[in-house]
Amino acid sequence: MEQFDVIIIGAGAAGLFCAAQAGQRGRRVLLLDNGKKPGRKILMSGGGRCNFTNLYTEPAAYLSHNPHFCKSALARYTQWDFIDLVNRHGIAWHEKTLGQLFCDESAQQIVDLLLAECEKGKVTLRLRSEVLNVARDDSGYTLQLNGSTVQAEKLVIASGGLSMPGLGATPFGYKSRNSLA
Ligand SMILES: Cc1cc2nc3c(=O)[nH]c(=O)nc-3n(C[C@H](O)[C@H](O)[C@H](O)COP(=O)(O)OP(=O)(O)OC[C@H]3O[C@@H](n4cnc5c(N)ncnc54)[C@H](O)[C@@H]3O)c2cc1C
Numbered sequence: 001m002e003q004f005d006v007i008i009i010g011a012g013a014a015g016l017f018c019a020a021q022a023g024q025r026g027r028r029v030l031l032l033d034n035g036k037k038p039g040r041k042i043l044m045s046g047g048g049r050c051n052f053t054n055l056y057t058e059p060a061a062y063l064s065h066n067p068h069f070c071k072s073a074l075a076r077y078t079q080w081d082f083i084d085l086v087n088r089h090g091i092a093w094h095e096k097t098l099g100q101l102f103c104d105e106s107a108q109q110i111v112d113l114l115l116a117e118c119e120k121g122k123v124t125l126r127l128r129s130e131v132l133n134v135a136r137d138d139s140g141y142t143l144q145l146n147g148s149t150v151q152a153e154k155l156v157i158a159s160g161g162l163s164m165p166g167l168g169a170t171p172f173g174y175k176s177r178n179s180l181a
Pocket of ligand 1: 009010011012013014015032033034035038039040041042044045046047050051052129130131158159160161163164167168169170171172
């Protein structure tokens, strides 16, 4: 059975970013997705140019049951950190209305940025991976995939919401919330 420190389910914006961060902090990361390509929703975002952040991002702009979460998250990583990352990858961008920032060329550049950051963190990306079962015990999580079994101390579910089912969206995250809590 293959062993990792962290397994992340879902290679969308959240899963790719999380995997890159964990990998670059020295964790052995397995990133799983049921689709053929990572970041498919990103490719559609912003009309194909990805509105990747907003100059005026602040906790008050978010609706949440837990407003403190946005405060703590944005205290640790801001829009300026992401703009800096985009600049380091040489991606040209422009501001539209109300502080919205878009790639000049294509949303593919943001997917490529996230994949390059994952590569820097030595993340193992496994596409077309269906999670058939998740079992939890004292040592962590054991996942039965189509064709293999993998184990990790930590599990991150970043399988996204239900918009655009044609792009691989599933209710996996909503269901797991109850069964794995
Ligand atoms: C048309 C459109 C335009 C948008 N434009 C913008 C924009 O310009 N700027 C912006 O910030 N946001 C935009 N959004 C919203 C943004 O795209 C999403 O909020 C974001 O992509 C969500 O990322 P995520 O990682 O949470 O989920 P997702 O991108 O949905 O990723 C989840 C991944 O998990 C995989 N998955 C699901 N279930 C399983 C399973 N059981 N096993 C394995 N893998 C699984 C899916 O295949 C998918 O790849 C737009 C959305 C749409 C639909």
